[in-house]
Amino acid sequence: MNQIFIVVAAVAGFLIVFPLFWMGIVYLISRIGGWARLAERYAAQGPVAGDAFRMCTARFSHLGNYRNNLNLTVSGSGIHMQPMAIFSMGHDPLFIPWNAITALEKRKKLFFTSAQLQVKDDDAGGTTRITFFGQPVSDSLQRHCPQK
Numbered sequence: 279m280n281q282i283f284i285v286v287a288a289v290a291g292f293l294i295v296f297p298l299f300w301m302g303i304v305y306l307i308s309r310i311g312g313w314a315r316l317a318e319r320y321a322a323q324g325p326v327a328g329d330a331f332r333m334c335t336a337r338f339s340h341l342g343n344y345r346n347n348l349n350l351t352v353s354g355s356g357i358h359m360q361p362m363a364i365f366s367m368g369h370d371p372l373f374i375p376w377n378a379i380t381a382l383e384k385r386k387k388l389f390f391t392s393a394q395l396q397v398k399d400d401d402a403g404g405t406t407r408i409t410f411f412g413q414p415v416s417d418s419l420q421r422h423c424p425q426k
Contacts, residue, residue, distance in 0.1 A: 308368035311342015328353025
């Protein structure tokens with residue numbers, strides 16, 4: 279009887295502690311990486327129509343990595359970003375209009391293509407870098423972004 283109680287308590291503890299730990303880590307990434315700061319200024323009002331990409335990879339500055347978990351829509355008016363549900367704690371959807379993009383640089387290293395954006399971020403004292411990875415996403419960003 280005592281061993282059963284220990285097993286049940288361990289399983290119940292894991293089912294409570296692990297989700298709380300996960301949500302805390304995901305929330306912390308939003309703060310450290312810069313997503314939360316951008317969401318204060320560029321909160322999405324709803325989805326947009328455009329080139330939709332699922333399971334995209336992006337990096338915010340040097341600390342916020344979103345590997346294969348972003349849903350991204352590139353439209354004529356801007357970029358809509360939202361992480362998958364399991365990564366959404368502290369990550370309100372973003373909509374960054376093209377007039378907030380100060381630079382777009384497409385890069386190619388070996389077999390990898392990326393597009394780096396400089397986004398106006400007055401609170402951080404200038405700009406925040408967001409790098410999107412993948413040829414289709416980079417091409418869509420370059421096609422839609424007004425020349426900077």
